[in-house]
Amino acid sequence: RSLTAAEAEGDERAVEAALRPRSLDEVVGQGRVRDQLGLVLEAARQRGRAPDHVLLSGPPGLGKTTLAMIIAHEMGVPLRLTSGPAITHAGDLAAILSGLNEGEVLFVDEIHRMSRPAEEMLYLAMEDFRVDVIIGKGPGATAIPLEIPPFTLVGATTRAGLLPGPLRDRFGFTAHLEFYEPHELDLIVHRSAGLLGVELTEEGSAEIAGRSRGTPRIANRLLRRVRDYAQVRADGVVTRQVAEAALDLYEVDALGLDRLDRSVLDVLCRRFGGGPVGVSTLAVAVGEERETVEEVAEPFLVRNGFLARTPRGRVATAAAWAHLGLDAPPPAVD
Numbered sequence: 001r002s003l004t005a006a007e008a009e010g011d012e013r014a015v016e017a018a019l020r021p022r023s024l025d026e027v028v029g030q031g032r033v034r035d036q037l038g039l040v041l042e043a044a045r046q047r048g049r050a051p052d053h054v055l056l057s058g059p060p061g062l063g064k065t066t067l068a069m070i071i072a073h074e075m076g077v078p079l080r081l082t083s084g085p086a087i088t089h090a091g092d093l094a095a096i097l098s099g100l101n102e103g104e105v106l107f108v109d110e111i112h113r114m115s116r117p118a119e120e121m122l123y124l125a126m127e128d129f130r131v132d133v134i135i136g137k138g139p140g141a142t143a144i145p146l147e148i149p150p151f152t153l154v155g156a157t158t159r160a161g162l163l164p165g166p167l168r169d170r171f172g173f174t175a176h177l178e179f180y181e182p183h184e185l186d187l188i189v190h191r192s193a194g195l196l197g198v199e200l201t202e203e204g205s206a207e208i209a210g211r212s213r214g215t216p217r218i219a220n221r222l223l224r225r226v227r228d229y230a231q232v233r234a235d236g237v238v239t240r241q242v243a244e245a246a247l248d249l250y251e252v253d254a255l256g257l258d259r260l261d262r263s264v265l266d267v268l269c270r271r272f273g274g275g276p277v278g279v280s281t282l283a284v285a286v287g288e289e290r291e292t293v294e295e296v297a298e299p300f301l302v303r304n305g306f307l308a309r310t311p312r313g314r315v316a317t318a319a320a321w322a323h324l325g326l327d328a329p330p331p332a333v334d
């Protein structure tokens with residue numbers, strides 16, 4: 001479906017899909033990952049084999065799904081998509097694996113959330129391209145080995161540390177995606193604006209890039225919200241003033257912190273005196289799942305020096321107090 005049709009229907013996911021880079025050359029930033037992955041793919045192509053299994057880790061929206069699609073595209077094979085939470089039984093995985101054709105890419109998003117038995121089945125599949133299908137129950141059950149054609153598993157996870165060691169070790173190539181620099185996000189905003197037909201000034205683009213939490217998905221989303229604002233409240237051009245006004249309206253602050261980021265810091269400082277406080281307690285206090293706080297809000301706050309992870313819990317930094325416009329308490333005397 002075309003970008004215009006997706007937009008007309010307000011289908012965010014389809015718009016996102018249409019904005020995805022389709023080849024390694026189109027990917028902005030992540031230079032090292034791009035070089036390394038390019039080499040892995042080229043070598044596999046020369047040998048006429050499926051590339052090694054690839055593990056991609058990093059916070060949401062940094063390009064893991066995009067890279068999986070690119071791997072399949074560059075190898076000229078179809079991509080099968082599934083996710084850890086969708087594989088509740090080993091049988092679900094057996095069905096997927098036995099349906100693969102030679103050389104295909106299987107993408108498992110949130111691979112750390114797969115069930116235990118499925119995980120064990122996956123070890124064997126990754127290593128020996130074989131699964132054991134269990135027929136029957138109890139003492140009479142038998143395992144029937146089933147060959148599967150060589151394939152490439154691309155796993156995505158928000159944190160590689162969430163994966164059990166044996167699973168992590170079976171990936172031949174592991175890449176950790178980092179938050180993007182403002183100038184990289186600026187390129188992404190320009191690219192997307194071109195595809196969407198949005199007129200924007202250099203300053204307008206820089207404003208969006210600077211408030212995108214280092215995340216391409218957010219940059220693309222903010223661009224579309226700012227465009228709405230430009231269209232309804234201005235003359236359609238995204239200037240700095242338009243971007244600022246729109247982003248304020250959507251509660252994205254000058255440093256790109258969104259509502260969840262701010263409420264984590266706010267609770268940490270106001271209610272817990274700056275910590276240390278455990279992440280579960282923090283999550284309850286902001287009314288979010290622990291995973292959301294830990295995998296979505298925290299990485300950005302830590303990377304930007306607002307929050308520190310210590311063995312005793314989360315601690316607000318001086319920058320956090322300053323950002324909230326609060327006075328940090330004097331250092332505790334033991």
Ligand code: ADP
Pocket residue numbers: 016017019020021026027028029030059060061062063064065066067156188216217220
């Ligand atoms: P993840 O799977 O890590 O959550 P996605 O691959 O779905 O992230 O990327 C989210 C969006 O961000 C996509 O629509 C894509 O257009 C854009 N994007 C991600 N990485 C890049 C990149 N390196 N260059 C350009 N656009 C990107």
